[in-house]
Amino acid sequence: MPRIPPVNGKADMAPEYHYVFDQVMQVFGRVRGPFSVLLHSPKLAERLLPMVPFAREGTIVEPQLRQIAVLAAVREREANYVWAAQVEASRRVGLREPVIDLLRAKGNPEGLPPDERDIVTYARQLMRTNRVDQAVFDALKERHGVQWLVELTAVANFYVALCGVVNAFEVPAPPDGDRFAP
Numbered sequence: 001m002p003r004i005p006p007v008n009g010k011a012d013m014a015p016e017y018h019y020v021f022d023q024v025m026q027v028f029g030r031v032r033g034p035f036s037v038l039l040h041s042p043k044l045a046e047r048l049l050p051m052v053p054f055a056r057e058g059t060i061v062e063p064q065l066r067q068i069a070v071l072a073a074v075r076e077r078e079a080n081y082v083w084a085a086q087v088e089a090s091r092r093v094g095l096r097e098p099v100i101d102l103l104r105a106k107g108n109p110e111g112l113p114p115d116e117r118d119i120v121t122y123a124r125q126l127m128r129t130n131r132v133d134q135a136v137f138d139a140l141k142e143r144h145g146v147q148w149l150v151e152l153t154a155v156a157n158f159y160v161a162l163c164g165v166v167n168a169f170e171v172p173a174p175p176d177g178d179r180f181a182p
Contacts, residue, residue: 003169006036017042020049027052033081034162037169051158056089059151061144063093066155068116069123071095071103073156075180076127079163084177086159104180115143123156 008031010018020042024035027049031039038045059066067090074082087100099116102109109120118139125132141149165171173179 002037002171004037004040006171007031007039008036013039013042020046023049032174033085033171034165037165037171048158048161051155055155055158059155060148061152061155064090064095065115065119066152067093067095068099068103068119069152069156070159071100072120072123073127073160074163075103075106076124077160077163077167078180079166080173080177080179081166081171082159082163083180084173087178100178104178114139118143119152122152126153126156127160 005012007013007021010021013021017039021031021039023046024031024039028035035045035049038048055066055070061069067086070086071083071090074086083104087104090100091097099112101107102112103120109117111117112120118136121136122132122140125136137149140152144152
């Protein structure tokens with residue numbers, strides 16, 4: 001049960017911000033999860049919303065590799081709502097089920113191909129220590145370039161910010177969504 005009533009419709013908002021509700025509907029087709037909380041601050045929701053389409057299709061990071069970073073980061077933050085949404089997105093872009101299973105279990109990434117292993121290590125180090133070892137940083141930068149690494153880092157951290165919102169306000173995961181045991 002969320003700690004505050006979620007914004008579910010325009011009637012839950014001041015009329016001058018109905019356009020923000022419409023923008024959220026345009027991006028998601030519905031209002032739920034972190035944006036059902038963020039709409040309590042319409043100006044904040046309006047500013048964060050453009051990151052969603054950027055994270056989905058605007059970044060130069062390949063969808064499967066992006067989702068590995070996002071899932072690794074989100075799993076560290078233990079936000080079942082964001083995890084469920086991002087597992088669904090990961091499956092849509094073809095991320096392999098064994099990789100999802102490994103991330104759900106916080107398993108050892110050593111058996112993954114080098115790129116995937118390094119992304120998991122990078123995201124986990126960043127979430128756990130707020131730092132990244134030089135070797136993993138350099139490996140990803142050499143393989144993909146600076147812009148790619150900046151975008152990977154920013155997109156993963158955008159979803160971490162959403163984790164903070166759903167965790168603080170106790171937004172439950174969808175009943176049919178993928179979950180992990182805390």
